[in-house]
Amino acid sequence: MASSPVARPDPPGAPATMHAVHCDGTRAAALVTHPAGELLLVEPLAPVWAYSLLGMAPPGTHVSHHTPIDTTPLDAAYLFTAQHETIENTSLRFEPGSIRLVVDREAPDACHLPPNPHRSRGHYWRVFAARAVGELGKSPTMRSTRWVNRSELQVLANRTISWTLGDVTDEQFHDTPGLRPVWVWWLHLLQMIEVDPRHALHALAVAGREDQR
């Protein structure tokens, strides 16, 4: 496990702005499933080349991207962000009554935003599982949006492991991406993929790389 200190979210009352200049230390995300059980993944068209943005992932972003977390109760802001990011990227909505909180903990992952100089790096994550309502779309900011079944999800996780172990180059991974590394960690913890725990930990360490180019 990476031993670097990780961040707590800014508490209500802390300064924050919409589309924050600095990382706010939060991540809200959604594990959205199709009635047939497939999982929704998206890949943004990244404005910058950053390790933290490589790969496919469930929809998610910083809480302050959509909500002013200085004025919104944090619990509500996380759920609102997960829902809004899903709608904005894919047009899908959450089925009322199907929403469950499945991840509520911190991780030392990096992001493409400059760190807040007043606190340590990483994010406090909340991930919500929900069933999808609507037809899958794709916003202009997305490179792709898709449903994946369990075996496809495993293939994507294996691709990421190969990349993090150096068997696949950065360019090859960009051209044919697997999962974003932090998601190998979360989906390993949620027992949605089968990977060597050491490889899951290594993927988490790679998720903490801050390189951009």
Ligand SMILES: [Zn+2]
């Ligand atoms: Zn961040």
